Amino acid sequence: MxxxxxxxxxxxxxxxPATPPTSCSSALPADARLPRKGPLMEVIIASTIVPxxxxxxxxxxxxxxxxxxxxxxxxxxxKIPFHSDYRVMPRQMLGLRMLNVSASGQxxxxxxxxxxxxxxxxxxxxxxxxxRTAYDLWDSPYREIPDDPxxxxxxxxLFSADMLAxxxxxxxxxxxxxxxxxxxxxxxxxxxxxxxxxxxxxxxxGGKHGDYILYVSRIVHHKRQDLAVESMxxxxxxxxxxxxxxxxxxxxxxxxxxxxxxHRLLDKVVLLDExxxxxxxxxxxxxxxxxxxxxxxxxxxxxxxxxxxxxxKPMITAxxxxxxxxxxxxxxxGFIARPEPASIAAAMDELYKxxxxxxxxxxxxxxxxxxxxxxxxRVVEKLLQ
Numbered sequence: 001m002x003x004x005x006x007x008x009x010x011x012x013x014x015x016x017p018a019t020p021p022t023s024c025s026s027a028l029p030a031d032a033r034l035p036r037k038g039p040l041m042e043v044i045i046a047s048t049i050v051p052x053x054x055x056x057x058x059x060x061x062x063x064x065x066x067x068x069x070x071x072x073x074x075x076x077x078x079k080i081p082f083h084s085d086y087r088v089m090p091r092q093m094l095g096l097r098m099l100n101v102s103a104s105g106q107x108x109x110x111x112x113x114x115x116x117x118x119x120x121x122x123x124x125x126x127x128x129x130x131x132r133t134a135y136d137l138w139d140s141p142y143r144e145i146p147d148d149p150x151x152x153x154x155x156x157x158l159f160s161a162d163m164l165a166x167x168x169x170x171x172x173x174x175x176x177x178x179x180x181x182x183x184x185x186x187x188x189x190x191x192x193x194x195x196x197x198x199x200x201x202x203x204x205x206g207g208k209h210g211d212y213i214l215y216v217s218r219i220v221h222h223k224r225q226d227l228a229v230e231s232m233x234x235x236x237x238x239x240x241x242x243x244x245x246x247x248x249x250x251x252x253x254x255x256x257x258x259x260x261x262x263h264r265l266l267d268k269v270v271l272l273d274e275x276x277x278x279x280x281x282x283x284x285x286x287x288x289x290x291x292x293x294x295x296x297x298x299x300x301x302x303x304x305x306x307x308x309x310x311x312x313k314p315m316i317t318a319x320x321x322x323x324x325x326x327x328x329x330x331x332x333x334g335f336i337a338r339p340e341p342a343s344i345a346a347a348m349d350e351l352y353k354x355x356x357x358x359x360x361x362x363x364x365x366x367x368x369x370x371x372x373x374x375x376x377x378r379v380v381e382k383l384l385q
Contacts (some may be wrong), residue, residue: 033070036072041107041384043073043105044101045064045075045110046108046115048096050082050083054275056302062199100119101119101120107383107384111125114131116162123169123170124169125165125169126173127174127183128179130182134155136186159186172189172191173192176299176326180193197306204286205282206313207287209355209358210288212239212289213239213291213348215291216281216285216304218248219246220248223295224296224318225256229260231341233265241292242288243272244272245276247273256273281307282307288313292315292317296322297320305328306369316335317335319337329364333368
């Protein structure tokens with residue numbers, strides 16, 4: 001299999017950039033490029049991470065740190081390794097609870113569950129999701145906590161710990177309406193939506209209308225790259241599909257390769273199963289006819305959607321993809337297909353055969369970002385007000 005953009009730079013050999021778990025910086029007012037309202041502050045950002053795995057949960061942390069520094073604030077970022085095995089979670093949660101940073105900084109901003117257990121008198125939560133298998137995915141095949149008295153005890157513990165932290169917070173923001181609705185449904189807690197922008201949106205650029213649809217994401221079951229591959233059996237144009245991202249499991253990697261070979265799609269589907277650098281990703285987006293992002297019940301609109309729109313490319317999503325539906329307007333800045341191969345294929349064909357319409361939809365995507373106020377100066381103002 002070959003790349004759809006062979007002129008792109010080669011990838012680094014490691015799977016992700018080496019990032020220290022804790023990083024602190026002094027305020028750099030001379031380098032500030034974002035407008036700031038209010039005084040300079042010392043800010044702690046805390047979030048849990050899965051070591052050596054990068055994705056939306058780490059990007060939001062890095063981007064927030066970058067934005068705060070651009071506003072001139074002093075920032076200390078705590079990236080805390082956390083493993084989501086329910087059997088070891090209670091001990092890790094206790095460790096987080098014992099981490100008291102009350103004497104440091106004027107604001108603590110916590111992001112990924114359950115970093116908000118850390119104590120601070122001025123704690124603000126930017127909530128991106130629950131431990132979902134204990135909440136909205138409890139009655140789904142993804143649940144890993146057993147449905148027995150022991151499992152219920154673990155689940156009750158998670159609920160109680162979350163409620164403790166929510167009561168302590170001076171404000172709670174969510175990354176989407178979907179997540180805000182879950183908070184209200186399961187915890188009875190109100191929140192305000194605060195959409196996360198990209199770190200460097202100006203780096204994304206438009207390019208020629210290529211012959212491929214691009215799906216950039218971690219390759220994992222709920223992102224449904226397999227559905228994207230199956231859709232290629234139903235296309236009626238020469239459109240190709242490029243899937244770019246690292247497989248999280250060998251089984252998912254094997255499944256995609258098997259699908260492509262079994263359906264004889266080697267000439268229609270390019271699988272770049274590797275970590276994709278930011279520069280190469282931008283090149284791939286610039287050269288595509290449009291982008292595809294069809295996760296199942298996503299927590300937010302997903303960074304791939306913003307990346308496409310900043311590059312002036314339309315986005316195809318699915319009607320059950322959750323948070324993507326908050327920004328994608330069918331027929332205006334993209335297509336909302338049924339989560340079925342034939343429907344997704346029809347949307348791909350439309351973008352391939354009508355370059356002028358695709359360009360117009362991509363421009364509407366840029367306008368959607370402005371209309372929703374997805375800007376870092378607004379985010380910083382909200383979190384520090």
